[in-house]
Amino acid sequence: xxxxxxxxxxxxxxxxxxxxxxxxxxxxxxxxxxxxxxxxxxxxxxxxxxxxxxxxxxxxxxxxxxxxxxxxxxxxxxxxxxxxxxxxxxxxxxxxxxxxxxxxxxxxxxxxxxxxxxxxxxxxxxxxxxxxxxxxxxxxxxxxxxxxxxxxxxxxxxxxxxxxxxxxxxxxxxxxxxxxxxxxxxxxxxxxxxxxxxxxxxxxxxxxxxxxxxxxxxxxxxxxxxxxxxxxxxxxxxxxxxxxxxxxxxxxxxxxxxxxxxxxxxxxxxxxxxxxxxxxxxxxxxxxxxxxxxxxxxxxxxxxxxxxxxxxxxxxxxxxxxxxxxxxxxxxxxxxxxxxxxxxxxxxxxxxxxxxxxxxxxxx
Numbered sequence: 001x002x003x004x005x006x007x008x009x010x011x012x013x014x015x016x017x018x019x020x021x022x023x024x025x026x027x028x029x030x031x032x033x034x035x036x037x038x039x040x041x042x043x044x045x046x047x048x049x050x051x052x053x054x055x056x057x058x059x060x061x062x063x064x065x066x067x068x069x070x071x072x073x074x075x076x077x078x079x080x081x082x083x084x085x086x087x088x089x090x091x092x093x094x095x096x097x098x099x100x101x102x103x104x105x106x107x108x109x110x111x112x113x114x115x116x117x118x119x120x121x122x123x124x125x126x127x128x129x130x131x132x133x134x135x136x137x138x139x140x141x142x143x144x145x146x147x148x149x150x151x152x153x154x155x156x157x158x159x160x161x162x163x164x165x166x167x168x169x170x171x172x173x174x175x176x177x178x179x180x181x182x183x184x185x186x187x188x189x190x191x192x193x194x195x196x197x198x199x200x201x202x203x204x205x206x207x208x209x210x211x212x213x214x215x216x217x218x219x220x221x222x223x224x225x226x227x228x229x230x231x232x233x234x235x236x237x238x239x240x241x242x243x244x245x246x247x248x249x250x251x252x253x254x255x256x257x258x259x260x261x262x263x264x265x266x267x268x269x270x271x272x273x274x275x276x277x278x279x280x281x282x283x284x285x286x287x288x289x290x291x292x293x294x295x296x297x298x299x300x301x302x303x304x305x306x307x308x309x310x311x312x313x314x315x316x317x318x319x320x321x322x323x324x325x326x327x328x329x330x331x332x333x334x335x336x337x338x339x340x341x342x343x344x345x346x347x348x349x350x351x352x353x354x355x356x357x358x359x360x361x362x363x364x
Contacts, residue, residue: 282334
């Protein structure tokens with residue numbers, strides 16, 4: 001049985017690498033829970049540790065370091081293991097970041113994760129290219145710490161992002177040079193200055209993305225966002241009255257055209273997931289489109305203090321009175337400017353009060 005499996009892997013090496021990579025993605029999609037769950041974080045930390053070990057084993061194989069050891073019969077599977085753990089980590093990040101990404105500039109970083117997820121199947125040298133291997137390792141290492149540290153300390157800000165970056169770059173460079181000074185074959189394939197510059201370049205790139213708010217605010221995520229005619233809080237529940245989207249726009253939560261009657265108030269209701277014990281100040285940034293200047297003008301920026309730990313998300317709302325007709329949008333953002341979501345709508349005057357798709361929904 002084992003011999004036939006080995007023969008198949010050897011004969012279909014390219015297909016096998018693809019299967020191991022997609023296997024990690026499929027497994028994570030089926031088994032991972034919420035981002036703050038200890039099961040999810042233990043699994044990802046285990047993946048990262050196993051990836052570290054298998055990279056070390058793989059890079060020492062050409063030095064005959066495992067000859068005569070119990071590891072020797074299994075070293076040929078090291079590339080498959082790297083592929084599996086790398087695929088598992090990337091797929092988990094895609095899943096978690098997808099929950100936090102919005103159709104804004106944060107899509108840039110999310111799409112980068114998707115590209116990384118499939119890049120090993122596109123690049124010619126694949127995992128045997130050590131520059132690619134160490135670069136991918138650093139990227140998944142940094143990404144892990146960016147959401148694990150906030151969950152661990154119960155805080156999410158620039159300081160902890162910097163700490164995450166420093167932890168990841170120190171641990172990655174330590175692994176690289178630990179292998180470098182013990183592996184003659186690795187010293188022949190890579191140059192210290194080049195690999196160090198590459199890792200530092202990725203570090204600068206990720207920090208630049210953070211500075212320009214291109215990174216989705218994981219572990220926070222906007223679970224629900226509705227522009228409503230009325231929001232009431234009763235006995236810990238929220239009663240939201242709004243207009244449903246037309247049937248052909250079934251994927252939308254509400255109608256983007258807000259029919260404004262005399263004396264009407266515009267409400268924005270949001271439900272934001274945050275990990276247990278994480279406290280964060282979130283803003284509803286109200287803006288209207290100035291037709292004369294052809295630009296968005298800020299009307300108000302109203303804060304909501306989010307306390308994590310509730311599975312259904314932390315619920316809250318803001319509202320505006322005496323609003324003018326026209327195009328409006330509300331950015332749901334963190335204090336640092338990271339975007340959780342964007343609600344766009346068109347306010348149109350309506351004196352008839354006839355709203356055929358009006359509905360009321362209870363959020364417990």
